[in-house]
Amino acid sequence: MATPPEKRNEKIENAKELLAELSNISPSSLARKEELSRDINFQEAVPYFEEMLDIIKQLNQRDISRLTTSQVNQIIAGCNNLKGHINNVQDFELNQNSPADVCTQIINQVKAAYDSVMEPLTIPLAFTATQATDYARIEREAKGYHATMREEAQSFKTLLDNYRQEAEKALNAVKEQAAEAGVSTNAQIFLTESTAHANGARTWLKATIAISGVTLAVAIVFVCLSFTYKPADIPDAIQYVFSKVILLSVLSFGIFWSAKNFRSAKHNETLNKHRANALGTFRAFVEGSDDPAVKDAILLQTSQAAFSNRRTGYEGQEADVQSVNPVVEILGKSLHRED
Structure with a gap:
């Protein structure tokens, strides 16, 4: 069953808001070393957040308006999944039973969340990458480079021809000088x-x-x-x-x-x-x-x-x-x- 345009546009806007919200989050702020303690913090999970948020930032810079509704839903699902792990980190408090164990459990969940978060975003990321590429511009630039290279090759060929002619003239001059020197030397021998x-x-x-x-x-x-x-x-x-x-x-x-x-x-x-x-x-x-x-x-x-x-x-x-x-x-x- 086809999705009405209004609902599709609403989902696209929702996905854009989620992407923008996650893109503004700094991975280093999720360590919470100053808020929590030196022994209990989420510094170990920061590299994993950096990998996932980097993909989110790339997708946030793309145009997702041409994606299908199912693909937009995948983006929303992936963003909500990542946002849930971020909320777990941000909502963590030391005033609870076994805070160290809870912190370790959250870190392990973040480590294992890459596939579940990134898999729904793979197809939208690949599709938007092709849309972001201006093939016409690339073709124009390639033609321009080809014309420039052809002109430079012709100029280089002309330069080589000039150098070859100058080298031949110099060689002929050297031969003539050598011949004159040889004749003069032999004449001097007979004069002696x-x-x-x-x-x-x-x-x-x-x-x-x-x-x-x-x-x-x-x-x-x-x-x-x-x-x-x-x-x-x-x-x-x-x-x-x-x-x-x-x-x-x-x-x-x-x-x-x-x-x-x-x-x-x-x-x-x-x-x-x-x-x-x-x-x-x-x-x-x-x-x-x-x-x-x-x-x-x-x-x-x-x-x-x-x-x-x-x-x-x-x-x-x-x-x-x-x-x-x-x-x-x-x-x-x-x-x-x-x-």
Whole structure:
């Protein structure tokens, strides 16, 4: 049989009054330590009252107007049950037979009352919790968070792309600096070798001039002596001539050896200077073109200049043999790239 709306509303108001009344009760005030005595009080029951009153306070903050009459009756029954235990505590007096036993009995009843008080309130508490939740607001907030996260993700992706581009630029700059440093270091090696050979060439030039001067002086002396020296016999003359020839031969060999070493040193000096110049101008030629084929051809020519032997004019060498024609190299790479 359906309950008339007036009675249902009356029960709802009654339930609200009970919930409000119980919510205003402080669990610590139910200990009554100051009113009773240090040995006989309800301090032991306070934690149990706190648990039950906490549920009552939560339900008091909910809207119970949409509950059914039976559920409202359950709330009223649970509240009256809890209120009865509270009244037992508040009405307790020491002026009675065996007050300690009565106090202990009331405490035990409170300890065992949780299930009987809370079980009728479980369904109303769960139902009102779903009603108190604003799912539309949660959905709006979720959509807002999703849009915000998507914007932040896009912003983070853009930031990462910028960092990646900057890192690539920095890496390329480091590579270029390393390449320039490597080229400069190798050019300096060839310059050092060129300087060493230049010093050696000067030394051998001085030696050649000195030996030539000595040889010329000895030859003049021998010529002058030939006008005054008269050998006693033919063997003496032969010995005289051969000794002079041997001495002049040794001096002539010294001139030849010094001159040869001078030419070799000048050859190495010029060759290493050419290699250093090739490496020193490599970056300028490479940066002057954006065509990879041209850059490869320049690299090939620079490598040949650095590692192959070259004609310098100081030694009897054959003409240079071009291992790879740079024009053919560029055209070949261009045709291959077009294919």
